[in-house]
Amino acid sequence: MGKQVRVPGRGLGVASVVLLVLGAVLTCVGALGGYFFMPTKVVYSDNMKPTHLRGDSRVFNLLVTKVDRGDVVLFDASVWGERGMFVERVVAVGGDRIEYWPGVRTLILNGKPLDEPYVLGADAVAGSFAAFSVVVPEGRLFLLGDNRGNSADSRYRFAETEGGTVPLSAVKGAVIEKGHPLVVGLRSTMFVGIAVLSLGAVSGIASLRRRRAAAAAAPVAYAWQVPPQGH
Template sequence: MAVTEQDPGTAVGSPRRRFTPGGVLQAVGITVGLLAMVGGFALLAVMYRPYSVPTDSMQPTVRPGDVVLAHPVKAGDIGRGDIVVFNDPQWEGSDLVKRVVAVGGDTVACCDTRGRITVDGHPVTEPYLQPGAGGSAGSGTFDVTVPPGRLFLLGDNRPVSQDSRVHLAIDGGTVAADQVVGRVDGVVWPLGDTRALTRTSAFDALPGRDASTPGPLSLLTWTTLGGGALVLLTAALGTFGGLVRRLRSRRT
């Protein structure tokens, strides 16, 4: 009786596994999607820290209950118009979110005849302020020359914000720039209001440090979401293709 020689790598009765172009594309799509999703999420976790905002001092830009994402920033890179998280022991000793309106060397004052703050004598129109809140700086006047390496900060909801104006007796209400723990780039919670915060041009007409360029929050977010969408879409197309092939094989 003749014995048929068999390929040692092939089991008896098992068909050879064939790699189709569709299967290869599906594997590549899922791999790329997973890399983008995991990589983007990992970079977000490393480069950003979440902070909860309990008050309405930064409305309408940041609302009570919002969770913001802050990117670490060097003291020398902070510019006018940046929204920052800082912690000054001479204030509340907790993390606070305010907007920088003057940096070291600036003279900031309240207010001109239209209720606008002035920086080095230049009135600043601030489109991000809470509508209908009265004068742009709220009640009270001030005239402060910011020492080098320090910042003057105000809330966007000026009438209720407890900011540099409340602490004028302590270093003119200024905060050391190295007390800033991060620049706020976006809101991550609630989910229905997730958004990146855009750079303001309110201070661009002034010489010196304007609002800094936002970090990679939008890019990393879209990379993470896009990677997840690619994984789901590729898997769905693969499943649909398999169903079509099985239906065809039953008809033949």
């Protein structure tokens, strides 16, 4: 059995392939998860002031599967006969009763005053021009802006939808903090993937150079085996 010939640069070549595949996977996972499904969008309205100011950048989780009271959501405003995506806060969910009575300085949720420390000027009923009492249907949401005096929200949409509510199917995402471990982890994964791809490329180049160097040196090393011309 003959002696196995060692191929110069083979180890680097194998390492290069492994690193390139791993880097591609990490980059795709990080880019899709951290940027495509958790994009950064600019707030274009004053309706969520002071929590989210016009011009602020916010990350939205488009993979959100559950929406709770207090969440700030991105939704398709076509359900209200509007164009584009709106941002509002979930105040009541399916099965809740949300009420407003003139003279009362808070909204009433399920028979109790609703504590809303996030509203502008601590005025939770600003812009509420008429009494209402809405039982939110299952699978729907009652949405309000934090700037109650400047938000065309569920209070103004009774004519368009059931109690001014929005179906869960219209929700496309929810605000998630930029420093949330999921956002940081996925976005960091993309940069790690890019670094691994770069290392794989460097390994591949080094492997190729070694093979070329070995091929160039081969005729010199074995020149004595070639018989002289004319003999």
